[in-house]
Amino acid sequence: MPTLALLNGHAFAGGALLAMHHDYRIMNPTKGYFCLNEIDFGMLIGTPLLSIVRQKLRPQAFRALVLEGRRYTGPAAVEDGLVDAVGGLEEAVAYAGREKGRELWTKGKSGIIAKMREEMYRVSVEAMRDTTATDVWREGLEGDKAEERRVAESMVSQWEKTGKDAKAKL
Numbered sequence: 058m059p060t061l062a063l064l065n066g067h068a069f070a071g072g073a074l075l076a077m078h079h080d081y082r083i084m085n086p087t088k089g090y091f092c093l094n095e096i097d098f099g100m101l102i103g104t105p106l107l108s109i110v111r112q113k114l115r116p117q118a119f120r121a122l123v124l125e126g127r128r129y130t131g132p133a134a135v136e137d138g139l140v141d142a143v144g145g146l147e148e149a150v151a152y153a154g155r156e157k158g159r160e161l162w163t164k165g166k167s168g169i170i171a172k173m174r175e176e177m178y179r180v181s182v183e184a185m186r187d188t189t190a191t192d193v194w195r196e197g198l199e200g201d202k203a204e205e206r207r208v209a210e211s212m213v214s215q216w217e218k219t220g221k222d223a224k225a226k227l
Contacts, residue, residue, distance in 0.1 A: 058161065058162060058164060058165030058170060059080040059081065059153075059161045059164050059165070059170065060079040060080050060081070061079060061080065061081040061082070061083065061149060061152070061153055061161065062075070062076040062079035062081070062082045062083070063083050063145070063146060063149045064076055064082060064083065064084040064085060064089060064091065064131075064140065065085050065089065065145065066085065066088060066089040067089045067090055067092075068084070068089065068090070068091045068092070069090070069091075069092050069093075069094055070092075070093060070094055070095060070100075073091055073092060073093050073122075074093070074102070074106050074110070076091070076140075077109055077110045077113060077139075078109055080174070081141050081152065081153070081161075082134075082139070082140040082141055083140060083141060083142050083143065083144050083145075083148060083149040083152055084131040084134050084135075084139075084140040084142075084143055085131055085143065085144075085145065086130075086131040086132060086143035086144065087131070089130075089131070090128040090129060090130065091128070091129040091131075091134045091139050091140065092122075092126060092127065092128040092129065093110075093122050093123055093126060094126045094128075095126070096123065096124060096125070096126040097126045101195065101198065102123070103188070103191045103195065104184045104188075104190065104191045104194075105181070105184045105185040105188060105191065107123065108178075108180060108181035108184040108185070109178055109181040110122070110123070112178055112180060112181055113138070114137070114138055114139065115137075115138060117137075118137035118138055118139065121137070122139070131143040
């Protein structure tokens with residue numbers, strides 16, 4: 058059946074990613090932020106996790122979320138398409154129900170919703186199944202970081218041996 062995430066407060070990092078993996082999202086209009094703040098603390102988000110976010114958002118919103126770590130309020134999240142509407146439990150029930158003409162609880166009866174969703178997000182499903190490219194990419198980044206650390210430690214060691222007692226040239 059379709060899934061609906063009701064965000065009643067902050068949805069940061071993994072919480073935001075989990076919300077994006079739902080079919081529909083309703084966010085509190087007055088409190089909480091929606092944010093992928095991994096950029097702020099240097100954590101990589103792999104292809105499988107970001108793929109679904111990329112498919113669901115327009116490019117400008119994707120860029121603001123991923124590269125800027127923008128903190129979205131409920132109304133701003135609706136404007137940029139991160140969530141479908143703002144509200145609480147009553148609004149979420151109305152959104153999924155007869156009032157809006159969706160009747161989401163009936164959509165799983167045909168037995169094909171999982172296959173339809175799989176087709177809708179085929180690129181993401183493939184990225185989740187084949188993590189080889191992501192693993193190679195991540196290993197390369199880790200190797201680069203290790204090399205940078207070795208170079209930095211070598212420079213500090215060299216400075217400690219020769220330069221720390223030298224007078225500064227102004």
